[in-house]
Amino acid sequence: MSKSDVVVIGNGFAGLMSALVSADQGKKVTLLSYGAGTFPLNSGVIDVLGYDDSGKAVANPAQAVSAVADEHPYKKIGTQALEESVKFFQDVVAAEGFPYVGSLNEQQWLVTGVGTLKPSCLVPESMQGSKCFEASEIVLVGIKGLKDYYVDMVAENLAKELGNDKKYTVVTVDPHYQGARDLTTKDVASWMDTEAGYADFVSQVKGNAGAGKVILVPQILGLKGNVVYKKIVAELGCPVVETTAMPPSVNGLRLRDVLLSALKKKGITVIENAKAEEAVIEGSKAVAVKAGGEVRLQTYNADKFIVATGGFYSGGITMRDFGEAKEVVFGLPVECDCVEERWVNKQLFSDKKQTFAKTGVRVDATLRGVNESGNVVLENVYVAGRNLSGYDFCFEHSGNGVALASAYKAAKA
Amino acid sequence: MVKDKATVVVVGGGATGVGILRDLSMRGIDALLIEKLDMVNGASSRYHGLLHSGARYAVRDQEAAKECIEENTILRRIGKSCVEAISGMFVQVEGDDPDFVDPWVKGCAESGIKTRELSKEEAWSLEPNLSRKLVRAFEVPDGAIDGFRMSWQNVQSAARYGGRYKTYTELIKINVESGAVKSITVRDNVTKEEYDIECEILVNAAGPWAGKVAQMAGLDCSVSPSKGTLIAFNQRISNRVVNRLRKPSNGDIFVPHGSITILGTSSITIPDPEDTSTSWDEVEELMKTGEGVFEHLRDYRILRVFAGSRPLYVPKGADGGRNASRGFVTLDHEKEDGLKGMMTICGGKFTTYRLMAEKFCDVLAPKLGNTAKCRTAEEDLVPAVSEADKKAARQYFPSYGVNLAATRLGTEKFPEVVKTLKENPETREVLCECENVTMAEVMRIAQEPTSHSVADVRRRTRLGMGTCQGNYCAIRSAAIANKLFKNKLEGCGDSLSDMKNFLQARWKGITPVMAGKTLREAEMTRGMYEVLFNVNGGRR
Numbered sequence: 001m002s003k004s005d006v007v008v009i010g011n012g013f014a015g016l017m018s019a020l021v022s023a024d025q026g027k028k029v030t031l032l033s034y035g036a037g038t039f040p041l042n043s044g045v046i047d048v049l050g051y052d053d054s055g056k057a058v059a060n061p062a063q064a065v066s067a068v069a070d071e072h073p074y075k076k077i078g079t080q081a082l083e084e085s086v087k088f089f090q091d092v093v094a095a096e097g098f099p100y101v102g103s104l105n106e107q108q109w110l111v112t113g114v115g116t117l118k119p120s121c122l123v124p125e126s127m128q129g130s131k132c133f134e135a136s137e138i139v140l141v142g143i144k145g146l147k148d149y150y151v152d153m154v155a156e157n158l159a160k161e162l163g164n165d166k167k168y169t170v171v172t173v174d175p176h177y178q179g180a181r182d183l184t185t186k187d188v189a190s191w192m193d194t195e196a197g198y199a200d201f202v203s204q205v206k207g208n209a210g211a212g213k214v215i216l217v218p219q220i221l222g223l224k225g226n227v228v229y230k231k232i233v234a235e236l237g238c239p240v241v242e243t244t245a246m247p248p249s250v251n252g253l254r255l256r257d258v259l260l261s262a263l264k265k266k267g268i269t270v271i272e273n274a275k276a277e278e279a280v281i282e283g284s285k286a287v288a289v290k291a292g293g294e295v296r297l298q299t300y301n302a303d304k305f306i307v308a309t310g311g312f313y314s315g316g317i318t319m320r321d322f323g324e325a326k327e328v329v330f331g332l333p334v335e336c337d338c339v340e341e342r343w344v345n346k347q348l349f350s351d352k353k354q355t356f357a358k359t360g361v362r363v364d365a366t367l368r369g370v371n372e373s374g375n376v377v378l379e380n381v382y383v384a385g386r387n388l389s390g391y392d393f394c395f396e397h398s399g400n401g402v403a404l405a406s407a408y409k410a411a412k413a
Numbered sequence: 414m415v416k417d418k419a420t421v422v423v424v425g426g427g428a429t430g431v432g433i434l435r436d437l438s439m440r441g442i443d444a445l446l447i448e449k450l451d452m453v454n455g456a457s458s459r460y461h462g463l464l465h466s467g468a469r470y471a472v473r474d475q476e477a478a479k480e481c482i483e484e485n486t487i488l489r490r491i492g493k494s495c496v497e498a499i500s501g502m503f504v505q506v507e508g509d510d511p512d513f514v515d516p517w518v519k520g521c522a523e524s525g526i527k528t529r530e531l532s533k534e535e536a537w538s539l540e541p542n543l544s545r546k547l548v549r550a551f552e553v554p555d556g557a558i559d560g561f562r563m564s565w566q567n568v569q570s571a572a573r574y575g576g577r578y579k580t581y582t583e584l585i586k587i588n589v590e591s592g593a594v595k596s597i598t599v600r601d602n603v604t605k606e607e608y609d610i611e612c613e614i615l616v617n618a619a620g621p622w623a624g625k626v627a628q629m630a631g632l633d634c635s636v637s638p639s640k641g642t643l644i645a646f647n648q649r650i651s652n653r654v655v656n657r658l659r660k661p662s663n664g665d666i667f668v669p670h671g672s673i674t675i676l677g678t679s680s681i682t683i684p685d686p687e688d689t690s691t692s693w694d695e696v697e698e699l700m701k702t703g704e705g706v707f708e709h710l711r712d713y714r715i716l717r718v719f720a721g722s723r724p725l726y727v728p729k730g731a732d733g734g735r736n737a738s739r740g741f742v743t744l745d746h747e748k749e750d751g752l753k754g755m756m757t758i759c760g761g762k763f764t765t766y767r768l769m770a771e772k773f774c775d776v777l778a779p780k781l782g783n784t785a786k787c788r789t790a791e792e793d794l795v796p797a798v799s800e801a802d803k804k805a806a807r808q809y810f811p812s813y814g815v816n817l818a819a820t821r822l823g824t825e826k827f828p829e830v831v832k833t834l835k836e837n838p839e840t841r842e843v844l845c846e847c848e849n850v851t852m853a854e855v856m857r858i859a860q861e862p863t864s865h866s867v868a869d870v871r872r873r874t875r876l877g878m879g880t881c882q883g884n885y886c887a888i889r890s891a892a893i894a895n896k897l898f899k900n901k902l903e904g905c906g907d908s909l910s911d912m913k914n915f916l917q918a919r920w921k922g923i924t925p926v927m928a929g930k931t932l933r934e935a936e937m938t939r940g941m942y943e944v945l946f947n948v949n950g951g952r953r
Contacts, residue, residue, distance in 0.1 A: 041940055050947075057951070109951065114888060114909065117951025118944075147842055148885075150892030153908045161951050182842050244945045246888070313936035320711065322693065322928045340693050344927045348920035349913055349942070349949050356927055357936070394939035397947070 003301040004030040004269070006411070007289060009276045009329060010308035010316065012037020014385025014403035016259040017085075018306040020092060021411035023266035030300055031268055032291050034275040036256065037314065038386075038399075040248040043219070044255035045110060046089070046100065046122035046404060048082070049074075050397025055351050061121050061401070062104035071335075071358075071390035074398075076365045077405045085408030086122065096258045098225040100124055109133075111216060112244045113149060115157030121401060124251060126221050126229040131239040132158075135214040137167040141205060142218075144174045147182040148246035149218040158216075173204045188220040189250045192228050202235060209236040216241050219250040225258060274298070276309070276329045279381075286381050289329060304380045306410050307332070307361070308403075311386035317360060327361050330381055332369035335362040335389035353392035360389030367410045382410035415596065418611035419445035419577065420781060422597060423618055424584050424626055426450075427457040428560065428763050430618035431567035432770030432789075438576030439792075440778055440785040445610070446568070446576070447599060449583035451869050453564040455620055457763060458872070459689065459721020461643060461668045461677050463654060464488060464496055464556035465764040468503060468528065469661055471520030472513070477740060477765075478524035484765045485554060487790045494795060494820035495562040497670065501555025501654035502536065503528075506705050507546040509659045514549060517658065521553070528553055540651045544708045555654035557668050560763065561872050562821065566794040569823060580863045581902070587615065587630045587755070594630070594754035603865050603900045614777060617757040620724035621686035627757060632750050634757055638686040638722035642695040643677035644926070645716040647880045650674045650707055657706060664702030671817075672847070672879060673716060676703050686722045691925045695720075714930035716882055717922030726760030741769050743776055795823045802828050809834035809841055814849030821874060822854065830857050844893065845886040847879020855890055859897035866905040867915040870894050883919045884938050887912050888946070913948055 006022045008015050011033035019031045048061040049068075058064040065074045065082060074082065086104055093100050100122040102108045107119040111129040118129075132138055138158065142151030155168050175191055177183055191197035209215060219242045222228030233240050242251065263270060274291040281287070286305050290297040307329060309316030319325040323338040336359045337343070343356050361383045364370045369377045385403040386393065393399035421437055423430050426448025437444040448454075467481030489498055505514060521528045529552045536550035537543055543550075568578050579599075586598035588609065596611040617626040617634075627634035649669040657665040663679045679695050696718055704710045726742050741761030746752040756777060761769045771787040778785065798819040806815045809831065819827050833840050833853040840853035858864060858873045867890045870876060876890055877883035891912035895905070905911040916938070923931060942948050 038940070041937070041945070043945055047944070055949075112946045114892075114912075114946045114948065116909070116947045118947035119951070145839055145842075148888065150888070150908075152896065153888075153892040156907060157909055246885075246941065246945070249945075311936060312932040313940065315933070319928050319932055344924040346921075346924060348917050348938070354939070356932065357939070394936075394943040397944060399940075399944065 002030075004028045005302060006030070006304045006306065007032065007300050007302040008306045008308060009289060009291075010037065010310060010314070010385070011035070011270070012039065012308060012310055012314065012385060012403070013400050014407045015308035016256075016263060017089065017404055017407035018308055018384050018411045019268050020259070020262055020266060021088060021408050022306070023268050024088075025411065029268045030302070031263070031270045032274040032276055032289070032300065033270055033272055035314070037310065039252035039256040042252055042399060043244040043249045044124070044252040045120040045127060045244070046400045047119070047397040048104060048121035048401030050107070050119040051395065053353070057107070057119055059107065060105055061107065073388045073391055073402050073406055076363060076367065077409050078365070081409040081412070082401070082405040085405045088408060089404055090122070092262050093258055096225070096262055098124065098254065098258045101128055110244055111154075111158060111241060113154070113218065113246060115154035115161070117161045118244065119397060124254070125226055126240065126242045127251065128239070129241055131241055132162060132214050132216070135166065135239070136212040137169060137214075138162070139169045139171055139205075139208045139213055139215045141215060142170060142172045143183070143188055143220065144172055145177050145183045146188055146218065147184060149185065154216070154243065169208060171205060171208050173201055176200070184248060185219045185245050185250050186223070186248050186253070188218070189223050192220055193222045193224060198228065198231070202232065206236065209238050211238065214239045214241055216243065218243055219245040223250060223253060225254060271300075279330045281378065284377070284379050286330060286378050304382070306382045306384055306407070307387055308384045308407065309387060311360060314386065316387045319359070325359050327369070327387065330369070330378060332361045332381065332383065333371050333377060335360060353395045357392040357394060358390055361387050362389055366413055367406060382413055384410045414608050415611055416608035417445070419443055420612065421445070421614045421616060421777070422447060422610055422612040423616040425618040425620055425622070426452040426564070426578070426580065427455050427618070427620050428564055428766035429620060429758055429761060429769060431564045431571070432766040433616060433618055433758070433773060434576045434578065435567045435571040436770040436774040436787060436789050437777070438571040438574035439788050440774065440783055441574070442778060442781060442783055444571070444576050446578040447582040447584060448578070448580050449602060451580050451863070451872055452568065452578070453561050453872060455686070456721040456723055457564055458560040459643070459719055460560065460641065460763060461666055461675050462557050462560055462670050463666060463668045463764070464558040465762070466501060466553040466555045467524055467526050468501070468517075468521050468553045468555070469656060471524050471526060472516050473661070474740070475520060475524050478520065478526060480765045480768055482524060482526045482554070484768050485556065487767065488558065488764070489556060491790065491793045492558070492563060492566070493793065493797065495559045495566055497557035499556055499653055499669070501553045501656060502531070502540065503551045503553060503656045503658040504536065504543060504547055504706060505549045505658040506544050507548055509548065509657070511548070513659050518551070526553060540653060540655065542650055542707050542709065543655070544706055546705075549658065551658065555656070557654065557670050558763070559670065561875070563794070565873065566823070570792075570794050581865065584626060584629065589630065589752065592751065592753055594752065603902055613754060614780065615755045616777070617755065621722040623724060623757055623759050630746070630752060630755055632746060632752065634744065634759060635727045636759055637725045637727045638683050639725045640681045640683045640688065640720050640722050641678035642691050642699065642718060642720040643675050644696065644699055644718050646674045646676065647714040647716045648672065648674065650713065655706055657702075662702070664699040667703070667706065680723075683722060688722070689720045691718045691720050693925060696925055711929070714934070715926040716880065717919070718925045719922050724760055743773050745776060798824055798827050802831060806831045806834070810843070810851055811849060814843070814851070817849050818851070818854055822857070826857055830854050833857070844889040845874070845876040845879065847881050848875040850874045850876045850886075852893055855894050856897060859894035862899065864894070865898050865900055865902040867891050867894055867911050868918055871915070877915065877919060882923065882934065883916055884934070884941065887916050887942070891915065909948060916942060
């Protein structure tokens, strides 16, 4: 029976970052992994705070973060931890050869997979949509047979966002795919990783490249970091920009691979397919979690635990019946305002936050779960990422920002 | 301005209206149906989709029971591509009144409904999810029927006999001259144009809206809209219709359809038929009752909850709600109120829609000097798609989807779609994996003159009605279909707003059941459309 200094539960962005920061502190870390977190879903960009409570775009995330409501995780994390976490993240990905662009003092603008613009804070070099602002012509590249990327729709909406004084040209690239099933961005990215595929693609796009232009493509510039991106920008001589994408997002997978590589270098033990089922508690401390596959549970002992199992989507928080919300591993106290009139906005794309989305573990400034009187429940269990209560990451565009900063703070504690 | 004329104008595109359109057209009478929204948007799609055996009515209303079993038999024959020819069960569980069984068995026998008692073991082996508190079980010939498809197939059948239809065409005025209806004024709800249609007879088949239509002619017709709330689950919980064997009550019936199950229903008298809202209390009541039949009901994912209003006819002084008759009435306003050229049909139920139309048209046709006999029970709603066409189709899309597409598209459009699939391989993309809808099919339906939004395409193709509730197909269908609509519905002018409206309509059914696994889906929907696609737009 092994014992670690820290056991991190969950291998989404919050889990991987918790493990990395913990290891950086010289701790012996075990990461229990199950599934792939939301990497395939979130395009691997670090949104810190895109919109404020009234739905207005945030120009300066650092400033806006200091003004959030008391219930918000950022309030508990504090701006210092946020700033340090951003630096930590940028150092990690840069060291892995996959640098992210941006700072807490301004927004990067992404072009989405439907042609709208989206604010984010840190983005990979290949997704700097802001480059479209100065261009006189946007060359929109569609891929024949690619599912979930409709270049006409992207052109229609992008022209609305950027105005009609720019020229919008649509080019369709034929990947000469002969198979019978639908193509995903991942398939096309793999094709771009091959020399022949890359050359084929470039030959079909090259005629449209040139000064003053931006080449806008779906997330297809290879699966391996920024290798294809660097090559193609040099070859075409003008900016190339990737959009966000329907799952499975290629850039989400790139970021995951890069972080897993960093984890490996730090000597972090990753246990695959280990779904944490229950915790062993002694007094006010957790001593172990039991996790495993379908047949037998293994016991993982540690001095400290970081819960990064996610929210409703990832299954870290569940609510089988109305009002009965649970944190599934430790049974930490969950904040849930389950009143029919407030629980769900009648409008899906609403101008205010969704109450149900704020459901999560109630924590104090140390990011440990607290009961209704504010007393810490388990003194060595910390919470990071979407497990936390008090924010609506979809409304605010703050998901990976909260994940990063809370992971950093939880790991440092 | 008079822009159109027809001998008979039928108001209302639900089961009643389409049944009458088909019946009149087959008798050789020139008929035009108008519907204020898309076809089948009211109670004819907002219900269980149960093809009654009649057993539910066997104790209290044997006339209705007899009509149901006769029509059930006819629809199984003429509606092969909209009826799922399964059977049904009536189950009694602990706590249900044991004395209800004998009169029920007797009532079924007297109404001509075959029942067979199953041992508990047999019932469990046929339907393993049934409660362990089962006491008795009987097999009956219930079935499932797709309300959207049935109604469209009636319209298509009518069209072969010259019947016409206009969707998004709303009646706004009835023009009466010297005691007779001369024409109606309608508004095109897509283009907003208003114009007149001349007619000899106006048929009010507006279901729960029939009272409002009658009012336009200054008449009183007591329709009591009664709201029924239903829950759709994301899998087949049983392979048969399962009814509770007791005095008819709320939440008694489970109907499996394709890959889902529908549980219903409540019965609440409401003032406004437009009210299709639902609440936690209604959901909880249905769940509680439903658990009596399937103990693990709460572990299934709820897809959505929806409601429709039944058009219960209430003779003056009588009760509404559960006690009101499910029978129907034909009102000849010439006889009743001295207004020539207007008739109303009121009440009734989906299973007997054809019989209602037959009896109604038997009164209407002679007024026009037409003595033709009703032939609607003799001919299939739509001819079956040929095996050769299906075989050709199997080369281009998943064979499971071939039968589904064939029944949705029918003999004319199916070969067209197969041709597109053959000639243009890109259109083989499956836009809706849940219901197996290809890009080619979406493109074909988008080009119909009745398609003005993705939601219209949904009702024809079932796109977005399956287990993902539009998460994946919303972007795909909006991108492909929106540019093909000739006239677009207000608020659906571009692909982005059309997509948002489509998802919003799905959301309406999800909000009252935002718990359990539904929360997970909701977080994914928002993650995709708000975070990834930022559909509310960028630099606001």
